[in-house]
Amino acid sequence: ASTxxxxxxxxxxxxxxxxxxxxxxxxxxxxxxxxxxxxxxPADLPAALAGLKxxxxxxxNVTVPHKEAVIKYLDAVxxxxxxxxxxxxxxxxxxxxxGYNTDxxxxxxxxxxxxxxxxxxxxxxxxxxxxxRAVAFALAGAGCATLTIANRTVERAGHLAAALTGLGxxxxxxxxxxxxxxxxxxxxxxxxxxxxAGMAPMVGAVPLPAAWLNAGQWxxxxxxxxxxxxxxxxxRQRGCHVVSGLGMLLYQGTAAFTxxxxxxxxxxxMGQALRKALQASQVA
Ligand code: NDP
Numbered sequence: 539a540s541t542x543x544x545x546x547x548x549x550x551x552x553x554x555x556x557x558x559x560x561x562x563x564x565x566x567x568x569x570x571x572x573x574x575x576x577x578x579x580p581a582d583l584p585a586a587l588a589g590l591k592x593x594x595x596x597x598x599n600v601t602v603p604h605k606e607a608v609i610k611y612l613d614a615v616x617x618x619x620x621x622x623x624x625x626x627x628x629x630x631x632x633x634x635x636x637g638y639n640t641d642x643x644x645x646x647x648x649x650x651x652x653x654x655x656x657x658x659x660x661x662x663x664x665x666x667x668x669x670x671r672a673v674a675f676a677l678a679g680a681g682c683a684t685l686t687i688a689n690r691t692v693e694r695a696g697h698l699a700a701a702l703t704g705l706g707x708x709x710x711x712x713x714x715x716x717x718x719x720x721x722x723x724x725x726x727x728x729x730x731x732x733x734x735a736g737m738a739p740m741v742g743a744v745p746l747p748a749a750w751l752n753a754g755q756w757x758x759x760x761x762x763x764x765x766x767x768x769x770x771x772x773x774r775q776r777g778c779h780v781v782s783g784l785g786m787l788l789y790q791g792t793a794a795f796t797x798x799x800x801x802x803x804x805x806x807x808m809g810q811a812l813r814k815a816l817q818a819s820q821v822a
Contacts, residue, residue, distance in 0.1 A: 648785025
């Protein structure tokens, strides 16, 4: 009866690896907690949040399509998450729901761990959705020299660029078209794919041709399934440093674990659970 629940609220949620990763962590830490995914439609989101309070959930993760919409239903929002405009983690303290964003810190931690320090560097972000927002704020906060937001729908890139003004980093928005994007890529130190191009089952898709990349550049792909996307494989073959989105998935999860439990997360165990599941899905 003392078991407490942590929810994942998304739509759809059935392919999420978070239940596997967080339950492995709870078991390893000897905590009487269970992580469970719930498919919640946008219309049901307020009721689901009221349910978290009513049933004494310890907290929740929030994923597509709720990361932005959830904010207006929370009792408090951490300042960083408020600035980003997206929440992926909720902590329930006695019926008071506070929202956090661990995607941004998870991205930054995995990038730094791979050996890239964004300070003073020129970065190009492909995509302008929720993930791109977290990445853009993380890079601006880490002292990038310039940012380019390149998106298929240029209006969305413009909105994100506008949201980033005032942070002291020059930001430009453009499309993914060669004549606009290639000049921006020429001088870039880091290229981040925050589009969903390349995510299983669309494993053949790339957000840009690898021929536009230069040896020595860093290429980070938020897509983590497959573990090595077509973009990363081609970038690696061209002599780029490549980083997979698995680290971001892991470190947004370790940060969320600590927010819920107040304890350091068993990152090793969580990473193993993720790699095992992804390798199994790629053999199949
Ligand atoms: P959104 O739906 O909010 O945004 C999707 C983005 O991808 C938009 O910029 C969209 O462009 C673009 N896009 C989609 N298909 C294509 C295509 N074929 N060619 C070019 N651009 C395309 O999704 P999220 O921002 O939440 O997620 C983006 C990706 O990042 C997903 O694959 C997700 O799994 C991954 N992710 C990984 C995380 C991790 O921990 N590693 C964390 C969060 C997300 P447009 O605006 O023109 O539609």
